[in-house]
Amino acid sequence: MFQLPFHTIRPATTAHLAQTMTMLSLTAEELRQQIESELAANPALELINERRCPTCHRLLPKQGLCPICSQPALFDSSEPVVFISPREDFYPGSISPQSEDLPVDNFSIATEDLPTYVLRQIASELDASNRKIAAFLLTHLDEDGLLTISLLEVARYYHVPLGDVERVQRIIQRADPVGVGSSSPKDALLSQLDILSETRLIPPHARELIQSGMDLLSRHQLSELARRMKVPLRQVQQAYRFISENLNPFPGRANWGDVRQPANSRLDVFHRPDVIISYLEGDVEKPLIVEIILPLNGTLRVNPVFKKAIHEAPEENKDSWKSDLERASLFVKCLQQRNHTMQRLIHRLVVLQREFIVKGEEFLKPVTRVQLSKELEVHESTISRAVANKTVQLPNKRIIPLSSFFDRSLNVRTVLCNLISQEQRPLSDSELVDLLEEYGYKVARRTVAKYRAMEGILPAHLRQASS
DNA sequence: CTATGGCACGGATT
């Protein structure tokens, strides 16, 4: 019923194949750059406007209404709907056609600065007056992403209660470089900790350490800290490691302009996902909507005017025009090819891992890339490329790497976490092995220890029995 | 003596 504009896949030339391959491994952000430079370099390539759905802003098919918004009831809830989606709200830097009716600077390709980037994320949560406050706060950030003015000043300036300003600040802090807009490094750490604690376990005392031991913490005086807080040194060390690995006192400094996370960071904050999975109309009963982000605000095609003009091309330019034309059509084909592959891949993946997506990590089925490559009848390296470096946003708004879908042990690890969080008394690793066996997971004792370490859980003798 | 972490090996995965 909802036919996507599939294009017949032509027999690939080697150049075609090579370019598709490299394109497949690009993230949405990288793809944006690629398209941008190609567009600038090749006059035969053009980007045209297309009609958009007035409610969801998705690109509309050639004729008719947006299939998602207009007839939601038509969809079978057992089948996910997968499609390529140019979502400029997720891609503020999306490339737009230079149309006459739209001021160019509105969606220009200029990279955004931090204040704009943050404001875009939170704009929908704020009413007009709060938006003003947010904008004001964001223009007073230093290069570290911290506020240079006090909240009190702002409140006085706008004649609003301090509480209002604080509320706006809290919303800002939750936006992408998490902790941005905090008043101090300490503040930034605390808000990051809050957000992290919603999704994973945090070591005991981490919060108190930051709260009251910030100065000692920043000077790495752990033993002094342990004495003053009356907490075992081991726990201080544990908490310290967690803090330095996962939190960042200067939220603006870190990865701004850098797409990839530092290797040692486990903070699940990525700038923008490559794929977004959500429920239709936010309703759990409705089917899953899967959008593969294409950072393109329109449709890319070979310029028909250019194509026509080729016959009248001046003799000395004819060759270069011709190569431009070929290059352009190759580029478009590769892009289609990439989209097609991504779409098939993600579709299969969503069907397979539905439980994981809707119910949580515990239900992840161990699937290897090889299995999937056989099902889709593509080479395994194709899957690898498609999966590498990409991120997915789940319906619960968490953004995770696409490779998590192929994690062989994530399910066991989460069961392990549950087990430990529900334990009455600290269980040793070998006891946990037996317990896991009852749940149908057979792992070695040594492996349990590894998983514990991965999840940042202390060994049994350092854990106190708690709720 | 038990529980755990380090090192390293082999097989699977990419």
Added chain:
DNA sequence: AATCCGTGCCATAG
């Protein structure tokens, strides 16, 4: 061919 991951063995801490 390179890398990742689970596991076994052994040293060490408690």
